[in-house]
Amino acid sequence: MEETVDSGITLLKRVKWFLRSEGQWEIKYVPRECNLIASQLAMISLSWQTSLHIFEVPPDLVVTAI
Secondary structure (H helix, E strand, O other): OHHHHHHHHHHHHHHHHHHHHOOOOOOOOOOHHHOHHHHHHHHHHOOOOOOOOOOOOOOHHHHHHO
């Protein structure tokens, strides 16, 4: 439990540092229904064994969403 809390705090500190170092940001909520491509890619990524995939062509689920 403590490791989870520590890593969460570390992540929060890194995000805050990044936001401060990169200038002005605007953060706003976008419902999933309004961002279908990102939603489809997020769903696809749950099944990946590695953290990075490079596509030569868009995945079928993305093409269908477009």
